[in-house]
Structures are given as structure tokens and as C-alpha cells.
Amino acid sequence: MIQQQFKSISSTTKEVNIMLEVAVPLSAEIEYDITNISNSIIYKTSGLLEKNSNLEGTDQLLFFFAVAIGKRDPDTGNHCERLVKIGSEFGAYLELSPLEIRDLNWGAYLHDIGKIATPDAVLLKKGRLTPDEWEIMKQHVVIGERICHPLASMKGVLPIIRHHHERWDGSGYPDGLKEHEIPYIVQVFQIIDIYDALISERPYKKGLTPELAISLMRKEADAGWRNPELTAKFAEFILSR
Numbered sequence: 001m002i003q004q005q006f007k008s009i010s011s012t013t014k015e016v017n018i019m020l021e022v023a024v025p026l027s028a029e030i031e032y033d034i035t036n037i038s039n040s041i042i043y044k045t046s047g048l049l050e051k052n053s054n055l056e057g058t059d060q061l062l063f064f065f066a067v068a069i070g071k072r073d074p075d076t077g078n079h080c081e082r083l084v085k086i087g088s089e090f091g092a093y094l095e096l097s098p099l100e101i102r103d104l105n106w107g108a109y110l111h112d113i114g115k116i117a118t119p120d121a122v123l124l125k126k127g128r129l130t131p132d133e134w135e136i137m138k139q140h141v142v143i144g145e146r147i148c149h150p151l152a153s154m155k156g157v158l159p160i161i162r163h164h165h166e167r168w169d170g171s172g173y174p175d176g177l178k179e180h181e182i183p184y185i186v187q188v189f190q191i192i193d194i195y196d197a198l199i200s201e202r203p204y205k206k207g208l209t210p211e212l213a214i215s216l217m218r219k220e221a222d223a224g225w226r227n228p229e230l231t232a233k234f235a236e237f238i239l240s241r
């Protein structure tokens, strides 16, 4: 599937050709060899980026890659684009610096880039994941960080990639970070990510109204999943629009 998407994008640039060389064999591995795929992908992708860390347009390549990966799950629609919009607005509301807002926006596209290593059988499974499948799914944050690590421009985005599934009470993954151990930019990202997921219509659910979404997010903050102060600020931001 990914293979077809990459092939359908016509470009003559050197960068895209390099990415195609990596993406096509990787996508074949995703379809036919799902057991030891993670290490192989990390090795190939990181190697490419390390060797080409000064390559003009490498950042764009990562975005290109990330968007193609996102297309594997058609249920999410334009989730990334919506995150960029709301992230820019909420970031400005919180008076984040332009660089922090840029990191937030890049995080919107790149936070799940590690899902390149998640097999379709797990990523697209409709039913409940088994404990083993869940462990595979959780790896995407660590793999994503390792893919982007070689690029200096990604420094501010790495915490979003690694920690976007942590929870305020320490029950998240991969590191079980608690409260302010979770970088602030990650807390902001998590808030906009969950809000967009709640208000969006998916094939299996209707989108909630902003009021209902905020009410649910407050309950989750009360349950210990999110920073209650930041959740209150977000509620103020959304409900005053």
C-alpha cells in the first residue's frame, strides 16, 4: 500500500529518489516480514539520515514520509492538518515562542512516524489488540525518536515524538513520566491531539461537539490523565472562540 503511494508521487528530485529507494524495500518488509522489522527499518532510515544530515530538503523528506505513513490509516483523515491549525492558535494563546509553535506543528506531522514499523495487522486491526500486539504498537514512539534523532532541526520535536503517550499520573508510555516530568510542549500537544480526535467524525463514531469534548477532557484530567491547569486553559481557549 505504502509502496503504491510512494510510486504514485511523481518527482524527479534527488531527495525523493533516495527516499523511494528506502521506502519501497521497507514497505515490502512491512507486508511480508513483520517479525524483525523494527531494527531493520531503524538501521536503514537512520543510516540514510545520518549520511545525508546536510542534505537540503531532508526535513521535507521526513514530512513526505510521515504523510505517506499516515495514509495507511484512512480513518484519521486530515488529522495532522487540523492539528497544525489548532496548535498554532492554541500556541499563540499560550504565548509560546515561534520556535515552540513550529515544533508543535512539526510534531503534528511527525509524532507517529515510528508507525512505519507497525505492521498493518496491528495498526489496522479492528478488534482489541492482544498484549503482544499492544507491545508492538507502543514501540512506535521509540522508533520514531530514533528515526528523527540524527537531524539537528528535529531537536525540539523529539520530545513530542517520544512522549506523546505519557500520562500526567505516570501511567503512560514509554517512560512512565509523571506530571511536569512530561515536557510542557508535549503536554500542549497531547491536549490538542485528544481534542481533535474527540471532535472528529470517524467511520466508527460521530464527532463530539466542542462542549462535549471539553467536558470529557475535564473528566480525564480529574481522573489523572492530563495536566488539570492546562486542560482548564484549553477549555477557556476553546469555549471563548
Ligand SMILES: [Fe+2]
Binding pocket: 111, 112, 140, 164, 165
Ligand atoms: Fe502515537
